[in-house]
Structure formats: C-alpha cells, structure tokens
Amino acid sequence: MHVFLPDGKQLDLDAGATALDAAKAIGPRLAQDALAATANGELTDLMTPLPEGARITLITKKNPAEAAPLFRHSLGHVMSQAVGEFYERKGFGPEAVKRGVGPSIENGFYQDFDLPEPLKEEELPQIEAIMREILGRNLEFSRAEVSKAEALARFAYDPYKAELIGALPEDEPITFYTQGNYIDLCRGPHFPSTGKLPTAFKLMSTSGAYWRGNEKNPILQRVYGVAFASQKELDEYLTRLEEAKRRDHRKLGREMELFTIDPLVGRGLPLWLPNGTILREELMRFLREQQFQRDYQGVITPNIGNLELYKTSGHYQNYGDSNFSPITVDDEQYMLKPMNCPHHVRIYASKPRSYRDLPVRLAEFGTVYRYEQSGELNGLTRVRGFTQDDAHIFCRPDQLKKEFLDVLDLTVLVLSTFGMNDVRFRVGTRDPESSKYVGSDENWVAAERGIMEAVEEVGLPYTVEPGDAAFYGPKLDFVVRDVIGREWQLGTIQVDYNLPERFDISYVGEDGQDHRPVMIHRAPFGSLERFVGILIEHYGGDFPLWLAPRQIALIPIADRHNEYAESLAAEFKRAGLRAEVDDSTNRMNAKVRNAELSKIPVMLVVGDQEQERREVSVRERTPEGHKERKGVGFDALLAELQERYNTRA
RNA sequence: GCCAGUGUAGCUCAGUGGUAGAGCAACUGAUUCGUAAUCAGUAGGUCGUCCGUUCGACCCGGAUCACUGGCUCCA
Numbered sequence: 241m242h243v244f245l246p247d248g249k250q251l252d253l254d255a256g257a258t259a260l261d262a263a264k265a266i267g268p269r270l271a272q273d274a275l276a277a278t279a280n281g282e283l284t285d286l287m288t289p290l291p292e293g294a295r296i297t298l299i300t301k302k303n304p305a306e307a308a309p310l311f312r313h314s315l316g317h318v319m320s321q322a323v324g325e326f327y328e329r330k331g332f333g334p335e336a337v338k339r340g341v342g343p344s345i346e347n348g349f350y351q352d353f354d355l356p357e358p359l360k361e362e363e364l365p366q367i368e369a370i371m372r373e374i375l376g377r378n379l380e381f382s383r384a385e386v387s388k389a390e391a392l393a394r395f396a397y398d399p400y401k402a403e404l405i406g407a408l409p410e411d412e413p414i415t416f417y418t419q420g421n422y423i424d425l426c427r428g429p430h431f432p433s434t435g436k437l438p439t440a441f442k443l444m445s446t447s448g449a450y451w452r453g454n455e456k457n458p459i460l461q462r463v464y465g466v467a468f469a470s471q472k473e474l475d476e477y478l479t480r481l482e483e484a485k486r487r488d489h490r491k492l493g494r495e496m497e498l499f500t501i502d503p504l505v506g507r508g509l510p511l512w513l514p515n516g517t518i519l520r521e522e523l524m525r526f527l528r529e530q531q532f533q534r535d536y537q538g539v540i541t542p543n544i545g546n547l548e549l550y551k552t553s554g555h556y557q558n559y560g561d562s563n564f565s566p567i568t569v570d571d572e573q574y575m576l577k578p579m580n581c582p583h584h585v586r587i588y589a590s591k592p593r594s595y596r597d598l599p600v601r602l603a604e605f606g607t608v609y610r611y612e613q614s615g616e617l618n619g620l621t622r623v624r625g626f627t628q629d630d631a632h633i634f635c636r637p638d639q640l641k642k643e644f645l646d647v648l649d650l651t652v653l654v655l656s657t658f659g660m661n662d663v664r665f666r667v668g669t670r671d672p673e674s675s676k677y678v679g680s681d682e683n684w685v686a687a688e689r690g691i692m693e694a695v696e697e698v699g700l701p702y703t704v705e706p707g708d709a710a711f712y713g714p715k716l717d718f719v720v721r722d723v724i725g726r727e728w729q730l731g732t733i734q735v736d737y738n739l740p741e742r743f744d745i746s747y748v749g750e751d752g753q754d755h756r757p758v759m760i761h762r763a764p765f766g767s768l769e770r771f772v773g774i775l776i777e778h779y780g781g782d783f784p785l786w787l788a789p790r791q792i793a794l795i796p797i798a799d800r801h802n803e804y805a806e807s808l809a810a811e812f813k814r815a816g817l818r819a820e821v822d823d824s825t826n827r828m829n830a831k832v833r834n835a836e837l838s839k840i841p842v843m844l845v846v847g848d849q850e851q852e853r854r855e856v857s858v859r860e861r862t863p864e865g866h867k868e869r870k871g872v873g874f875d876a877l878l879a880e881l882q883e884r885y886n887t888r889a
Numbered sequence: 890g891c892c893a894g895u896g897u898a899g900c901u902c903a904g905u906g907g908u909a910g911a912g913c914a915a916c917u918g919a920u921u922c923g924u925a926a927u928c929a930g931u932a933g934g935u936c937g938u939c940c941g942u943u944c945g946a947c948c949c950g951g952a953u954c955a956c957u958g959g960c961u962c963c964a
Contacts, residue, residue: 450960825921
C-alpha cells in the first residue's frame with residue numbers, strides 16, 4: 241500500500257501499515273517522537289491501520305496540543321483504570337467496577353461508572369495520584385480487533401459494556417484498547433503509551449448521569465477531568481474558571497442588588513430589586529423604541545387563561561407536565577399562562593381582518609409561568625416565572641419572508657448593541673421519527689425552507705438541529721455561551737402555520753374569500769430574566785452608562801461640598817440621569833473605593849476648586865482601570881453624558 | 890425529577906458533644922480629609938427547619954426545605 245506525506249511525496253508501506261510504520265519508514269527519530277497522526281485530515285493514532293492512499297501528517301511532542309482529543313481520551317482510560325485500582329485497594333474485586341461511556345470532551349474527558357460504593361469528591365486527589373503512577377509505569381496502549389463473541393465474553397460481567405457490544409454491527413470489527421492489565425472496548429484513537437501523556441490534568445468533579453442519557457435508565461456516577469498539553473494551559477484554564485466565578489450573575493446580582501430569590505416567595509420566582517428594575521426597564525425602553533419604528537402594536541393580556549384556550553392551542557396537551565396545575569374556579573378551570581401566543585391569537589380574532597390590514601404585529605412584555613423541574617432552576621437563567629419580550633406577527637404567506645427578514649434584522653441589531661459576538665444560530669427542524677408535531681407536511685416543509693432561505697440570505701452561519709422544533713413549527717434560536725461555557729438559548733424566531741389553523745383565524749383576501757394567515761413568534765431577548773442574567777456575566781457587572789442602574793456618583797471631598805454636590809445631582813436628575821451624592825462621613829478615598837466596588841461608571845469628585853468654578857473632577861471606570869479628567873465644566877459634562885445616554889454609546 | 894455535595898450574623902468565612910467567634914457592612918461619636926479602606930465604640934445569630942440519640946446537640950442519626958455542580962428537560 242502507499243500513503244502521501246504533506247509535501248506530496250508517496251510512501252510505500254506493507255499492507256495494513258499504521259502511522260507508526262510510516263514514521264519508522266521516514267526515520268527512527270520521528271518514530272520515537274511521534275504521538276499521533278492525521279489521515280485525510282482526521283485524527284488517528286499510531287496503531288490503527290491507515291487507509292490506502294491516505295494523505296497523512298504526523299503529530300510529535302513538539303505540538304502535542306494538536307492531538308488534544310487523543311490524550312484527553314487516553315487520560316479518560318487511565319482514570320478508568322485508576323478508579324478500578326482504587327476500588328481494588330479498598331478490597332473490592334476486579335469486576336466490581338462497571339463502566340459506561342468515557343469520551344473526550346472540550347477541555348477534558350469524563351467517564352461514567354457503576355461503582356460498588358459512591359466515589360467521594362475528596363477522593364479525587366487519590367484517583368489522580370494513582371493516575372500519575374500509571375503514567376509513570378509508561379504502559380503502551382495496544383489495539384486489537386476481536387470478534388463480537390470474544391468481546392461479549394470479555395465483558396460478560398459488565399452489563400453496560402455488553403449492551404454497547406450487542407448494539408454494534410456484525411460486519412464491523414470490534415476493537416479493544418489495552419494498557420497494562422486494563423482492557424476497554426474502544427474505537428480509539430489513543431496515545432502510544434501512558435508515559436507520553438501530558439501531566440497537566442486535574443479531576444474536577446463527579447455527578448450523576450443516566451445510562452445512555454435516558455432518565456428511565458439507572459444512574460451512573462460520572463467523573464469529570466480537564467487536561468491540556470502543558471501546565472501553563474491548565475493553569476490558564478483554572479484561572480478562567482476563577483474569573484468566571486467572579487462574574488457569576490448570581491453573585492453580582494446580590495452584590496449589586498439587582499435581584500433576589502426568596503424561598504418564601506417561591507423557587508424560581510425572582511424578585512427584581514430597584515437596581516435590577518432599572519436595568520430591565522432600560523432594556524424594555526430600548527426594544528419598545530425599535531418596535532415602534534417597525535410598526536408593532538403593544539397589547540396587554542392577563543396572566544391566566546381558561547384551560548380551553550390552552551387545549552385549543554395544544555399547549556396543555558403537549559406540555560402538561562411543565563405547566564402549573566389548573567386552578568378551579570366555580571365550574572371552570574384556569575391555568576397560569578405558559579405562553580402569550582393563544583392570547584394574541586384571540587386579539588387577532590377579535591375583529592374581521594382584511595388582507596390590507598396585514599401584517600398585524602402584536603407585541604407584549606408578557607409574563608409567563610412554567611413548572612420547570614426543580615433541579616433545572618438556576619439564578620435568573622432558568623426560572624419558573626419570567627417575562628418574554630414576545631410578539632406575534634400575523635401575515636399573508638407572501639409577506640412571510642420579508643417579515644422574517646425584518647425580525648432577523650432586529651435580532652442582529654439587539655445582539656450587536658450588546659456586543660454579543662459569541663452567538664450561535666440554530667435552526668430547529670422536525671424530528672422525522674417523532675409524532676409530537678402538529679400540522680401538515682407541506683406547511684412544515686415550507687416553513688423549514690423559509691427559515692433556511694432567510695438565514696442564508698442574511699449570510700449568518702447556522703447549524704441545523706433535527707428534533708429541535710416547537711410542536712407547532714420550526715424555529716431559529718440564538719444561543720450564547722455564559723462565562724463558564726454553558727450554552728443558553730436567548731432569542732427565538734418561529735414560523736407557525738398551525739396555531740392559525742387550530743384557532744381557525746383568517747383574513748379576507750383581495751378575492752373576497754377567507755384565507756389563513758401565517759404567524760411568526762419572536763422574542764429577540766428571549767426572556768428579560770435570562771437576558772439580564774447573561775448580560776450581567778457578559779459585562780461582568782460593568783454596564784455601559786445607559787444600562788448602569790447607578791450611573792453617577794458625586795463625591796464631595798468635605799461636608800461643606802455636600803450642598804454643591806446635591807445641586808449637581810438635582811440637575812442630573814432633571815436631565816433624566818441617575819446621580820447620587822455620597823454624603824457619608826467617609827474620607828474621599830473611601831468614597832471613591834465604594835463607588836468603584838459598586839461598579840458605578842462615572843465618579844465626580846467635587847471640592848473647593850470645583851465648587852468655585854462650577855466644575856467637576858471626572859473619574860470614569862474603564863476596562864483598563866480608570867480615566868481621570870480634572871477641571872471639567874459641569875454644563876459640558878452634563879451635555880456629554882446626556883448624549884452618551886441617549887445614543888446608548 | 891435523578892445523583893453527589895453544601896447550609897453558622899446582611900456579606901465572606903472560623904469553630905467545638907458542655908447552650909457561638911472574626912473581618913467587612915450597619916448604627917453612634919469623633920475626624921473634614923484631593924482619586925481604591927480615618928479612628929473609637931455599639932448592636933446584631935432558635936448555628937436552614939423538624940424529629941430522634943444523649944444528662945446535655947450547632948456538632949451524632951433520620952426526615953424535610955433551600956442552594957451548588959452535573960444528568961434529564963426547556964413551547
């Protein structure tokens with residue numbers, strides 16, 4: 241057989257040759273240094289036969305980071321071996337530990353275990369120590385192809401492995417990877433030996449995880465680790481985690497008095513404090529202005545609705561478990577509204593509509609309640625009562641594309657206003673296997689095609705995720721990452737042919753006949769709660785002037801300057817800016833410090849000089865530290881701040 | 890909902906089977922100060938809640954509630 245090197249040179253090898261054979265053919269030094277390889281662009285290891293005619297590269301110890309998925313996976317095997325030894329040292333038999341899956345993941349690896357007794361988190365350092373012993377033993381990873389029968393016989397004691405083996409196709413070879421006395425069912429690829437693995441790894445945490453991700457299956461214990469090619473990268477990663485903790489919206493939300501969650505009020509029911517309310521109202525004002533420009537009409541609907549409404553819409557049947565239970569009043573049942581759409585549909589239906597009236601764009605900051613599972617609740621990002629920046633656009637089929645593009649334009653504007661660049665666009669389509677979806681095939685096909693065309697026209701990169709659609713139609717979601725890498729869905733745009741049908745709404749067309757409108761559901765923020773939560777972390781609490789709940793701190797140097805400071809604060813207030821005077825008995829240094837810790841963006845120090853000349857001394861928070869300007873005329877500064885506020889600069 | 894962990898003053902955290910401590914914040918007084926902490930004093934807690942073991946429980950056991958990290962879910 242032959243393969244090709246990066247320079248195009250052809251290498252002739254024996255049949256079934258591996259990347260190690262290729263390296264040996266080039267030179268013994270390379271064979272010594274090689275860690276992994278790529279074949280036709282895909283990572284592979286040194287012990288797997290190369291495909292005929294492959295273009296190969298060799299990864300050596302000079303650039304181990306390129307083989308990160310491999311060493312992470314291999315470290316996963318080492319951890320698995322270490323856990324086995326740990327329990328053997330505790331006196332359990334070699335078959336006491338059963339194993340689920342154990343892949344490499346971003347930054348590290350995990351492995352699922354069924355253990356004879358739970359592994360405690362404080363025992364992780366002991367596991368880590370055994371792992372380092374195993375690295376010291378410098379065990380070779382070897383690869384072997386076995387028959388299904390052999391594989392089953394080897395893992396007869398382990399029901400999870402047996403299940404995995406049983407599901408493998410008959411005609412493909414099953415591979416085992418072995419290091420020392422540890423054998424695992426594995427497709428590979430792996431590092432050549434444990435001695436060549438990087439030592440920059442750390443076991444982070446354990447958690448429960450259902451076997452095969454199904455909550456009806458037994459729960460296994462998952463152990464997470466992180467691993468990098470160098471200690472420097474690991475340290476940087478751990479530093480990032482620390483930084484993330486500092487930016488956590490739950491911590492900053494308490495420190496900056498933005499919101500609180502009180503168990504007596506209820507889990508997942510945030511209370512907005514005065515500072516948080518300002519933030520929220522600024523966001524609403526921003527979006528209202530945009531919606532006014534785009535001819536949306538505001539509506540207001542109640543927080544509960546008759547159960548029949550949600551039976552008609554299908555929400556009751558499709559999301560029964562995650563609704564709050566119905567309330568019975570006299571002979572009727574009511575439910576806390578989980579969605580605003582049915583209410584808006586009834587507003588549409590409240591009078592006859594003509595084709596000339598369309599599109600009708602109904603917007604509401606609508607508060608909804610959903611009974612999220614208790615374990616899912618998380619600060620502001622996952623709650624049971626929240627307010628969507630919701631709107632429903634009812635339009636003719638021929639208007640759909642233009643309307644969709646306008647909504648997309650609005651969403652892109654929103655994301656860019658907040659400098660959210662790390663956004664993923666996700667098209668959720670139907671899962672062809674599932675039966676939860678309502679509506680005709682033609683409508684689904686039309687809606688899915690419509691979304692993709694619009695996204696492509698705008699030129700946004702997107703991924704398609706089958707099975708991610710709402711029960712009534714496909715959707716386009718915007719997904720951002722929080723500081724610790726968790727992904728959160730923010731805004732959404734959904735195309736819906738089905739609710740109009742379920743509610744039998746129509747408009748009179750040019751031809752005098754009734755026609756069915758199409759609906760677009762959209763929420764550029766998603767929910768104010770989640771958006772604010774993400775925004776807090778995005779800015780690390782350092783909001784731009786227009787969003788900052790506390791914008792200006794006036795700092796008198798001595799008591800005799802309080803009055804001057806108060807007079808300036810009053811002028812700021814008249815101009816619509818949020819200013820406060822620190823009239824505490826603290827020294828001025830301490831006042832500056834407190835304002836800094838409160839993350840107030842603008843600090844104005846006033847003393848004798850300033851008072852005499854109607855000036856202020858300006859100190860502004862910047863990402864680099866702070867910026868000072870002395871002797872600034874008050875009127876000029878007022879105009880400057882007003883301009884910044886109004887333009888949301 | 891499931892697995893594991895955590896719960897002591899407003900916040901951050903010590904602590905011991907013999908009925909609790911620090912720093913910051915708060916309050917009072919003094920200080921009037923030029924860009925990240927002035928000094929002194931005062932007050933503040935059924936140790937998440939309930940039940941049990943014990944002569945005695947913040948500490949040991951059980952239950953429960955809440956939170957944290959994951960899993961599952963997310964219209």
